[in-house]
Amino acid sequence: MxxxxxxxxxxxxxxxxxxxxxxxxxxxxxxxxxxxxxxxxxxxxxxxxxxxxxxxxxxxxxxxxGESPTEPIDGVVEYKFPLKTEIKPKEDKSGNVDYFDLGFVFNVKAGDLLATKTPPVEGKPGHDVTGKALMPKKPFNPKFVAGKGAKLSEDGLSIFAEVAGTPRLIDGRVVVLQTLDVDKDVDFATGNIVFNGSVNIRGSVLSGFSVEADGDVIIAGIVEEATVKAKGNVIIRSGFEGGAKGLLQAGKSVNVKFVHNGKVFAGEDVLIESEAFFSRITAGNKIIMQGRNSQITGGNVEAGMEIRCRAIGSYKHTKTLVSAGVVPGLREKLEGVTNRIKSIEAQIKKAKELEEKFLYLKKRQKENFPQAQAEALENVQKTIESYINQKESLQKVKEEIIKTKEERKGGRIISDIIYPGVVVTIADISQEITEEIRGANVRIEEGELKFY
Structure with missing residues (x-):
């Protein structure tokens, strides 16, 4: 058989x-x-x-x-809010403003369900006819994390809002960003405003008051001699009358109609519709004067890369400083690092003089060299080593600053008219204008300022 x-x-x-x-x-x-x-x-x-x-x-x-392995089932997260939103205040037909409802923004209140998760299901192993186990592939387990303003349920399958605000998905975390809507002036009726979200102000910010926000600050009215700080953008529909103490500061950009006698600092761009008079304005990237009759007169205006304006200075030869290719605070930082290096070098010199004295005594006294002095010598040598390490670290910082300054020599200033009395600086090269220049495009070439 x-x-x-x-x-x-x-x-x-x-x-x-x-x-x-x-x-x-x-x-x-x-x-x-x-x-x-x-x-x-x-x-x-x-x-x-x-x-x-x-x-x-x-x-x-x-x-x-044999028996094939069963297919796993991937986990699924369902969000109860749109993943792409736009911040914009919303009014009803009667003109009433909901303090947390910003129109196109999806708003929630504490306790609202924000997201649910269906957990993954593992597949079951199979076997071929020889008895060998056949393992299924692993199911996808999506990230499901509650961030600031949100709370994960005990079973880990639901996320709820802990506060009222706007939900977002940021770096895989469900968070609730709070936005404050103020339908009046910031004055004695409101006091100073400190908010960990974005702030929309329907009125103005009056002298002596301040607004600080982790997000954006949007102001419909005017800002007087007040302080407005935002980690995001500062947007002022009217203008800024800064006076002696007024300040606008944004981690991103500042957008304002005009600036008079104010201080403005922006990590990115400063956009001004009309004029900037006798103000200190600093932007990490660009300063763009957008209007047809835009003008910079008086003050000190600095941009990391570029300044664009129709007219700079005035026919009265008003002293006006404009600089491009300048990193805000870089000059002061370089000066500080250089001074610190000089100070450390002086300390090293003193320490080495003391080391030489100890070494001289050690050489003369040999085995009779006191233990206390030996320990002191060791401490001096450790101090010298520490100072040398600090100097090397600071030297690297200095080199990076100098490198950045060189890179910024690509900055430029573009203007239809530059009047006498204006001092133009690109990177670290400056020139005072003595005759009116029209159609100017100022930049560095071959180590000199060139006007085209």
């Missing part, structure tokens, strides 16, 4: 064919199972199929089948 045993390529099927010679007896089911086991088939054996193989000897019968 011959029994032909065959396996599929993936070892998920096993077939046999029983071939009898004349006078031979048929095998039993148990004998076939033993035969299969010797052939390495020990999973998914079908006894009924073995009976069929005996009954229909001479035919090829599938007698064992």
């Amino acid at each position: 011959n029994i032909d045993l065959d396996l599929s390529i993936d070892k998920m099927l096993a077939t046999i064919c029983i071939r009898l010679q004349e006078g031979e007896a048929l095998p039993t089911v148990e004998e076939l199972k033993q035969y299969l086991a010797k052939g390495g088939i020990n999973y998914g054996v079908d006894e009924k199929a073995l009976e069929q193989a005996i009954k229909n000897h001479g035919s090829i019968i599938t007698v064992a089948k």
Whole structure:
């Protein structure tokens, strides 16, 4: 008797064919199972199929089948708020303002459901007919984290708002950003405003008051001799009458209609519609005067890369300082680092003089050199090493500052008219204008200021 045993390529099927010679007896089911086991088939054996193989000897019968692993089910997060939103205040037909409803922004109140998660389901392992385990692939388990202003449920499958505000998905975290809407002037009725979100002010900010926000500050009215600080943008629909103490400061950009006698600092750009008179304005990137009759007169205006304005100075030859290719505070930082290096060098010199005295005594006294002085010598040497390390670190900082200054020589100043009395600076090269220049594009070439 011959029994032909065959396996599929993936070892998920096993077939046999029983071939009898004349006078031979048929095998039993148990004998076939033993035969299969010797052939390495020990999973998914079908006894009924073995009976069929005996009954229909001479035919090829599938007698064992493997089991494929079940597919896993990926986890899914469903957000109950739009992932892309735009901050814009909203009014109803009666003109009433909802303090937390900003129109296109999706607003929530404390306790609102923000997101749900359906957890992943692991697939089940399978086996081929030899008994080898077939492992399923791992399911995707999406990030599901509650950030500031949001709370994860105890079962970890829901996120709720803890405060009223605007939900956002930031770096994979569900957070609630709070936005404050003020429908009046910032004055004695409100006091100073400190807010960890964005602030929309329908009125003005009066002299002596301040507004600080972690987000943007948007002001419909005017800013007097007041302080407005934002880590985001500062947008003033009217202008800024800064006086002696007024300040606008933005981590990103400042956008204002005009600036009179004020201080303005922006990490990115400063956009001014009309004029900037007798003001200190500093931008990390650009200062763009957008109006047709825009003018910079008096004061000190500095931009990291570029200044654009129709007119700079005035026909009265008003002293006006404009600088491009200047990193705000870089000059002062370089001066501070340089002075610190000089101070450390002086300390190193003193310490080395003291070290030389100890070494001289040690050489003379040899084994009689006192232990206390030996310890003092060791401390002096450690101090010298510390000073040298500090100097090397500061030297690297200085080199980076100098490198940045060189890179900023690509700055430029563009103006239709530059009047006499204006001092133009690109990077660290300055020139006072003595004659009216029209259609000026000022930049550095070959180490000199060029006017095109």
